[in-house]
Amino acid sequence: MSTLRALVAGVAVAFLSAALLERWFRAHPEAGTPPVLYPRIPFIGHIIGLLTEGANYYKIASARCKQPIYTLPMLSSQTYVVTSPHLANHIQRASSTLLFEPIILPVTQRMVGFSNATVEAFRDQEAKNAKRPTFLDRLHNATYSLMGPAEIRNQGKVVLEQISQRLNALPDCDRPLFEWCRDLFAQVTIHAFYGPENPFALNPALVKDYWVWERDVIGVMVSPIPQITNRKAYLAREKLAKTMIDYLERKRYTQASAVVQERIRLHIELGVSLEDRGRSEFGMLFGALVNGAITVFWVLNYILSRPDLVKELRAEVEKSAFSVDHSTKTASIVYEALRTDCPLLNSVFRESLRLIAPMTSARFVTEDTIVADTYKLRAQSVVQIAGGVMHEDEEVWGPDAREFNPRRFISTPNGTKTGPGDAGKHSVHSAAFRGFGGGTVFCPGRHFAHIEILSLVAVLLMGWDFKPPQGKDAIDWDPPKDVKRIPIGVMKPLKDVVVAMNRREELRDLTWSLKMT
Numbered sequence: 058m059s060t061l062r063a064l065v066a067g068v069a070v071a072f073l074s075a076a077l078l079e080r081w082f083r084a085h086p087e088a089g090t091p092p093v094l095y096p097r098i099p100f101i102g103h104i105i106g107l108l109t110e111g112a113n114y115y116k117i118a119s120a121r122c123k124q125p126i127y128t129l130p131m132l133s134s135q136t137y138v139v140t141s142p143h144l145a146n147h148i149q150r151a152s153s154t155l156l157f158e159p160i161i162l163p164v165t166q167r168m169v170g171f172s173n174a175t176v177e178a179f180r181d182q183e184a185k186n187a188k189r190p191t192f193l194d195r196l197h198n199a200t201y202s203l204m205g206p207a208e209i210r211n212q213g214k215v216v217l218e219q220i221s222q223r224l225n226a227l228p229d230c231d232r233p234l235f236e237w238c239r240d241l242f243a244q245v246t247i248h249a250f251y252g253p254e255n256p257f258a259l260n261p262a263l264v265k266d267y268w269v270w271e272r273d274v275i276g277v278m279v280s281p282i283p284q285i286t287n288r289k290a291y292l293a294r295e296k297l298a299k300t301m302i303d304y305l306e307r308k309r310y311t312q313a314s315a316v317v318q319e320r321i322r323l324h325i326e327l328g329v330s331l332e333d334r335g336r337s338e339f340g341m342l343f344g345a346l347v348n349g350a351i352t353v354f355w356v357l358n359y360i361l362s363r364p365d366l367v368k369e370l371r372a373e374v375e376k377s378a379f380s381v382d383h384s385t386k387t388a389s390i391v392y393e394a395l396r397t398d399c400p401l402l403n404s405v406f407r408e409s410l411r412l413i414a415p416m417t418s419a420r421f422v423t424e425d426t427i428v429a430d431t432y433k434l435r436a437q438s439v440v441q442i443a444g445g446v447m448h449e450d451e452e453v454w455g456p457d458a459r460e461f462n463p464r465r466f467i468s469t470p471n472g473t474k475t476g477p478g479d480a481g482k483h484s485v486h487s488a489a490f491r492g493f494g495g496g497t498v499f500c501p502g503r504h505f506a507h508i509e510i511l512s513l514v515a516v517l518l519m520g521w522d523f524k525p526p527q528g529k530d531a532i533d534w535d536p537p538k539d540v541k542r543i544p545i546g547v548m549k550p551l552k553d554v555v556v557a558m559n560r561r562e563e564l565r566d567l568t569w570s571l572k573m574t
């Protein structure tokens with residue numbers, strides 16, 4: 058009984074001290090720092106909010122604190138949340154003191170299980186001291202240059218050939234659309250990056266392990282003992298990491314993409330162990346597979362649930378990018394024409410991303426930094442550009458900000474703000490669309506993702522009909538999204554959508570060929 062009393066007294070004292078401390082801080086906010094949004098439960102309220110509400114918490118907090126930037130105090134540190142595109146632009150430009158590296162390194166270590174020695178090697182203090190480009194600088198530069206719009210063509214051709222082959226062998230039947238998109242996307246993407254001897258090609262069942270791990274990736278990352286608390290996902294991760302290690306050990310990468318070959322070379326040059334080189338490539342898969350696979354499902358969902366849009370898009374693709382060679386019975390779709398001559402398809406792609414991408418671009422403040430000549434960000438804090446909040450902001454996009462508007466990006470890739478009757482249309486700030494991040498951490502995979510997603514969507518629209526499955530009168534489009542997920546990627550559907558996928562009768566006998574010129 059006395060132990061219980063002591064415990065209750067201890068908790069009461071802790072709460073009282075926390076409340077007093079917080080009152081003190083409230084009375085003495087530091088001059089120039091962004092306004093503070095205090096949590097309802099002192100010190101830990103925002104942490105609880107983020108753990109329980111995920112990306113949605115930034116929307117809840119921003120609705121309470123309608124400011125372009127504000128401070129979320131958490132225990133002894135703080136996070137600054139940026140909700141204005143104008144300030145996002147300033148944050149992106151302050152890249153000498155607001156860094157991605159101190160955030161991404163520990164995150165990746167927890168994600169893939171690197172040793173501490175490898176993380177130290179990645180920090181490359183020697184290069185920093187000598188003011189030379191670090192390992193991560195060189196990896197970053199190689200990735201951006203080898204995945205640029207011109208350099209990505211070879212890899213693009215491989216992925217289009219893979220999609221074509223798999224679709225040509227696809228039987229008509231009812232199938233869960235999300236699961237099907239996800240698995241197809243994983244297979245063709247890993248082939249394009251890691252070549253024909255990639256682990257999923259040698260053992261297709263591994264794709265399922267991949268999604269088991271991905272579903273609980275956050276759990277594995279935050280638990281101190283994931284081998285016990287998140288066992289299934291942890292074991293899947295270890296199995297996948299081992300297959301990547303085996304892939305490297307047996308030098309199965311001779312036909313891999315240029316970017317993978319260069320990554321492998323740079324890791325060997327740094328002296329990273331075989332084990333951690335395998336884990337690093339496994340981590341790379343997360344960037345390459347997950348967002349694209351989920352995005353393709355949502356783009357299809359937004360289009361196929363709107364019969365008029367299906368008609369318009371078919372007409373656009375048919376006019377600009379589609380042709381049939383009757384002598385060989387081949388139907389072709391040319392990617393470059395999709396990119397440059399199909400403005401509605403491109404607009405739908407960006408609009409879909411706008412509605413499913415809640416990602417926050419997180420940067421670590423390495424020294425006190427003044428942003429936009431106004432706000433002081435304190436060293437050792439984190440600043441987050443709240444993509445999900447910005448994407449739903451009516452001030453930015455107009456009164457239909459939460460709705461799907463297929464034409465929003467039709468005249469400019471930045472999007473246009475809608476007004477009453479569309480009379481007052483004007484271009485949106487270039488930093489408001491956060492689907493691929495921005496600044497020095499602008500997604501290097503975006504050109505490749507564009508090739509894959511636009512081509513796959515176009516061929517499915519042209520070659521297949523999507524009808525209700527057996528026994529149903531309608532398709533259950535627009536499943537709920539996992540809005541509470543920690544914002545490390547696009548939102549998944551919480552329920553799959555079953556569809557009857559049948560080849561269109563008039564094109565049934567043709568072989569499909571997706572091409573790059």
Ligand code: HEM
Pocket residue numbers: 197200344345346348349352414416417418419491492493494495497498499500501502503505506547
């Ligand atoms: C629809 C598909 C994709 C989406 C929505 C997406 C989204 C993003 C976003 C939002 C960021 C910025 C993160 C930040 O600011 O903190 C990012 C960065 C990154 N993405 Fe993507 N991505 C996609 C496809 C890909 C692909 C195919 C790759 C394959 C290489 C890739 C590799 C990366 C990498 C390596 C970074 C970090 C860049 C750096 O370290 O500077 N992404 N991506």
